[in-house]
Amino acid sequence: MKIEANQLTMIYPSGKKALQNISVRMESPNLIGILGPNGAGKTTLMKLLIAGLIPTKGDILLDGKALLPQENRLKSQLGYLPQSFGLYDELSVWQFLDYMAALKGLKGKKAIDDALAVANLAEHRKVRIGALSGGLRQRVGIAQALLGNPQLLILDEPTVGLDPEERVKFRNIFSEMARDKLLLLSTHIVEDVQSICNRVLIVHDGHILFDGEPAELIARTEGHVGVYVSQIGDPTPEGCQVVSKVNTARGIQCRVVAECLPGFAKAAEPTLEDAYLHRIGKGADAL
């Protein structure tokens, strides 16, 4: 499966420019992480890719052909988990998945049982959704997206609300699934992307600031990450963005990213989070 977005612009009726002239090409197998601050345009991009919105300008191609005329084909191969969604509380977990399976045109119980197993919901299959905790509801959301083993998975903040163990488990599941599928993962948790994504898109203010492998992004940040020890009341050096502060016996150990590190800072090995913050800090002007 191949999706190409060409010079996409999305302006909402309110006048808000959600995406501005972006182009991106995605092909399976791939696990692409989409990173960006709130309101950057990540969700809009995902909605455009699932044909939930029509772009103001530009076009999207699915396997080389316009997406909208192939909407039904796209939906038959799509697993989608939105950031915010609702479930029918009166149904049991199994009944809800059966409902969604019917909507997807899936036959038989196997697809449901598989999704239940993957989402670790088998023991909750008969529980009414209204009685589930937030984390379990999120797992039901993931399970419905996985129904029918779709070729394209678009997951918006899938690990929100999950406990660390479940988060790691799902991360690994997504990674395994990406061996033969196209999987788009939007998240605020950079660690998730760093762990499993082989490609990362950084979206900010409607622009794609970076599109490449995480390692490449990290490499570009070499020399822009440093650590130093400061005392209480010391100002943050100009041009530096503090990534973390850790209290130590010697004082506060600060980790910063900056285009030009202060002289007293000791260079450090960049992480993806450092690289992301560094790239965001440079903004769209650096494109």
Add this chain to the structure above:
Amino acid sequence: MKAFALYRVELRRLALSKFTWIAAGLSVCGPLFGYDMYVPSSTWVMTGKYIANPVLAGAVLWAVLSMLESDRIYRAKTDVLTDAVLSPDTLAASRMFAVMTLCAAVSLLTALVYLPYTMNKVGYLFELGLYAYSFLIVLLPTWWISILLAAALYQITRRIELAGLLYAVCVYFSFSQFFGNHYFTHWINPIILSYSDGFSNASPLRITLYTRFIWLAIAGGAFALSLLCMRRYQKNLLGSIARGVRKIYIPITAAALVSAGVFLWTGQPFVDHGPIEYDYEYRYRRDVGSSNTRVSSASYRLEPNVMAGRLKGRVTFDFTKYGEGEDWIAMNPGYTIAKMTVDGDDIPYKTLIGSEVNGERKTVFTLPPVSARRNLVVEYEGFPSSAKCFPLSVTTEISLEYISLINDGVGPFSTSFVPCASSTWELILPSGLTPVVDHVLLENPEDNHNGTKTWRTTIYRYGLPWILAADFDAITFEAAGTAVELIYAHKYDRNMREYGVSKAIADVMNYCTEHQGKLGFAKGKRLVMLQRSAMFGGGNAGDGWVEWSEDIFTQSNLSDPLKGASAMEVFAHEIIHEWWGGLGVVCGEYDDPFYAAWSDEGLTVYTTYRLMKEKYGELYAAQNYIDVWQAAVDKQNRGFYYRHPEYLAKLPEQYQAQLNSEARETNQYCRMPLMILKAERLVGGEAKFDEILQAIHRQYASTGQMFTYQDFLDACDLREEDVILEQDFQI
């Protein structure tokens, strides 16, 4: 297969929703309200009360459920999941089928819940078929229409409160009189004029089924149209429609359904499509004998198609014509002339469509002037319709169990001809039906050995007879020295015998004979009392015959002394017409504008009051008669046009005719009885007045001499100003 799977899961989801259970529970309770709060059927036959009652309350509940379920997916934010895998219009359509299926299941449950109770109340007259049809034709389609309309309104507005408001407006439209009391505007509360216990219910069921098809098509079209309005791609209404029309089958389906509804509405066969005007005087000033054509004999052959409700007829007029001139015939607008020939040769004719008066449509032609006798044959066929001015009167019906052909429903007639004094009739009817022609039960049919019998008769009067056919029984008995033949539907046999109907009739006749004199029949003539279908309503009387609607003979009327008293009014009233009207004293002149109040009705209503006073006491008679008359007269006196007739003259003719007709009715049935009561008191009380009435009866009954208002005043030795009420009643 996918569609079925969608339908299945939606059905299960709805079945697990508490809203569904609330709607279902309340819908099942609906008929409880229908027994008392809302009565769709205008007469109180048992089936009307216990079967036609409005389980329709459920229609509103299902509409609310439909809107809530349509809105729920957005309220619960489930749409973000479902829209990603399926088009929202497909899901909306499958949801609607699921709601409609549940609704059908609940209607079945409702039918089963009330079945034992209804069987018990209706008793031996209960018919499972009618009961089932009531749910299948009246209830279920109405619920479906309501569901479709509510869902359509929600999908168009996407706001539940706005959709609810618009739905309420649609309901108001159905209940209001704004668009007239018309079968076809009542989408949620279909008019069931009446059900019949003993005759047939084909008419109300046919009309209701037809109107259900109309509204199902329109509501289905509206629903299909609303699928175009399903918001998608986060676009507004117009943007969504612009995208939606690309699924070309949706607008095509919507257009086809709405067109089918409009086609059914405009092409309906039940009420004629002519002008709405009613000309009260029309029957009395038709151009009688205006042409030079003289008819020496007329023979009719009628062959009803009881399954289709249609009539095929053939009439042969033997005529001579002296001079030139146009001729015409008139008949029910539902009939069309298939052929018109003179001595076997086709002749040109023109049917004047759109110029109907009182529901009669004219066809004009010119017969050749001939002195030798020729024959004009008119072949016609069609579904008889009601007059638009009386759209709710079902006087004509052709069905397997009942045939009623009255006036123009029988076939063509012409008052332009100089008519013959008799006509012969040949009726080919299903074997189970026995005809009554002009209140005579026909005998000795010819068996055609194909499930039909041919009945022949001759009527000795001008014009068309009244033809009824049903599974009639007859009993004969003597009352007040007069032979009475009571003809009734076979199904009522048990009631007639169990409740002593013949004795009740005899009581009324004995009272009138004792107080006002003996009926003046010619020797050997019988008084025929005919029971008619409840569709007919009320009663009627004429020369040696009385007829009533069947509701008077129902178990509840006959067994409840209190209700029986009020039902007895019509019962007694029509018998009393044999003393005042019919073969008794004929009170004319009917068309006198000043004495419009003076007619057979005044003395008949007064005598009914006296009878009820004797049976149920003075208080009952005062409350149910005198007070009712006074209230109607007071209301008339307060009426603007009554007080200012100069403005009445400025109104369009049809409104004048309508107001005059209403005024005439009040004058005849209320003002004149009050004036007669005043006269009774002025002459010295009831005993003295009875003596005067007996004297009048002796002098005028069966003489053919008109008994005028002045005659009445003279007999009472009173002057006009003595009995006049406070205000002049002239209009």
